[in-house]
Amino acid sequence: MIRARILAACGVALGLAFGVDISAQAAAAEFSAEMVQTGPQGEISRGKMYVAKDRTRMEMTQQGQQMVHIQDAARKVEWLLYPDQHSYMERKGTPGAPSGQVMQQTGADSNPCAGMQGVTCSKLGSETMGGRKAVKWEMTFSYQGQSMKSTQWIDEERGVPLRQEMPNGQVTELKFVGMDSIDGRSVEKWEMITSRPNQESTRSYQWYDPQLQLAIRQEFPGGYVSELKNIRVGTQPDSLFAVPAGYERIQQPQTGAGQPPPQMPRVR
Numbered sequence: 001m002i003r004a005r006i007l008a009a010c011g012v013a014l015g016l017a018f019g020v021d022i023s024a025q026a027a028a029a030e031f032s033a034e035m036v037q038t039g040p041q042g043e044i045s046r047g048k049m050y051v052a053k054d055r056t057r058m059e060m061t062q063q064g065q066q067m068v069h070i071q072d073a074a075r076k077v078e079w080l081l082y083p084d085q086h087s088y089m090e091r092k093g094t095p096g097a098p099s100g101q102v103m104q105q106t107g108a109d110s111n112p113c114a115g116m117q118g119v120t121c122s123k124l125g126s127e128t129m130g131g132r133k134a135v136k137w138e139m140t141f142s143y144q145g146q147s148m149k150s151t152q153w154i155d156e157e158r159g160v161p162l163r164q165e166m167p168n169g170q171v172t173e174l175k176f177v178g179m180d181s182i183d184g185r186s187v188e189k190w191e192m193i194t195s196r197p198n199q200e201s202t203r204s205y206q207w208y209d210p211q212l213q214l215a216i217r218q219e220f221p222g223g224y225v226s227e228l229k230n231i232r233v234g235t236q237p238d239s240l241f242a243v244p245a246g247y248e249r250i251q252q253p254q255t256g257a258g259q260p261p262p263q264m265p266r267v268r
Contacts (some may be wrong), residue, residue, distance in 0.1 A: 028213035030236050033228040035060075040223030049228065055241040070241055079243055087248045112137055112154065129153050129162040130175055158208075160190075169197040182207055182217055183229065190215075 035047040047060040068081035113121035134153035152164040177189040217227040
C-alpha cells in the first residue's frame with residue numbers, strides 16, 4: 001500500500017503527489033537507478049539514486065556543483081555532501097518527506113494525518129470510486145485562523161487518494177488507465193486530473209512499478225518528464241549511505257529573523 005500526503009496551499013491544504021522522488025521508507029526493494037529529467041525544450045539533467053532498507057542516496061549536480069543527499073530513516077538523520085570540498089551538512093530528526101512526489105507504504109485504513117501537526121482526520125466510511133474500493137476521510141486544519149476541511153478517498157489496494165476535494169473548490173482525481181511496460185518492467189499507468197474553479201483542468205501521468213512500489217516515470221503539464229532508467233534491483237553497499245572519512249562538517253548558513261532555514265535539496 002502507498003499513501004501520498006502533502007501540505008499545499010490555498011495557503012495550506014492537503015494535496016496529492018507521488019512519484020520518482022522517494023523517501024527511504026517508500027521503497028519495497030533495494031535498487032540503483034539513473035534519474036533523468038527532460039524539459040519542454042529537450043534539455044536533460046541526470047543524477048543517480050541508490051535505495052536500501054530505510055536509506056536513500058541521490059547524486060546530483062546543481063549550478064555546476066556536485067552534491068550528494070543521503071537519508072537514513074532508521075537513524076533519523078540526513079546529510080548533504082559536497083564531494084568537491086570534502087564537506088557535509090547534517091540534519092537530525094525524522095527526514096522530511098521529499099518535495100513533490102512521495103509514495104509511502106500504508107493501509108487505506110491508516111490515519112492519513114498521522115505525524116502532521118495541526119491536522120486531524122476522521123474516517124467517514126467506505127465508498128467506490130471509478131470501480132475501485134476506497135476509504136473516505138475528512139481532514140480538518142486551520143489556515144489564517146479559520147478552520148477548513150478537505151475530503152479524500154484513499155484506494156484500498158494502493159493506498160493513494162483517488163479523489164480529493166479542497167476547500168477552495170479544487171478537485172484532484174487519480175484514475176487507473178491500465179497496465180504498461182517500461183524497459184521490460186511491468187507497470188501500472190495512472191492519470192491525475194486537477195480541476196479548479198474557472199480554470200482549465202490539468203493532467204499528468206505516472207507509471208507505477210509494483211515491485212519497487214513507486215512511480216518510475218512521470219509526465220507533467222508543460223512537457224516535463226521525470227523518470228528512472230537502468231534500474232538494477234539488488235543489495236546496495238552500506239558505504240553509499242555514510243559520510244566518507246575525512247569530510248568536514250559545516251553548518252547551514254544563518255538566516256535573517258523570521259526566515260526559515262534552508263532546506264536540504266530534493267531531486268524531483
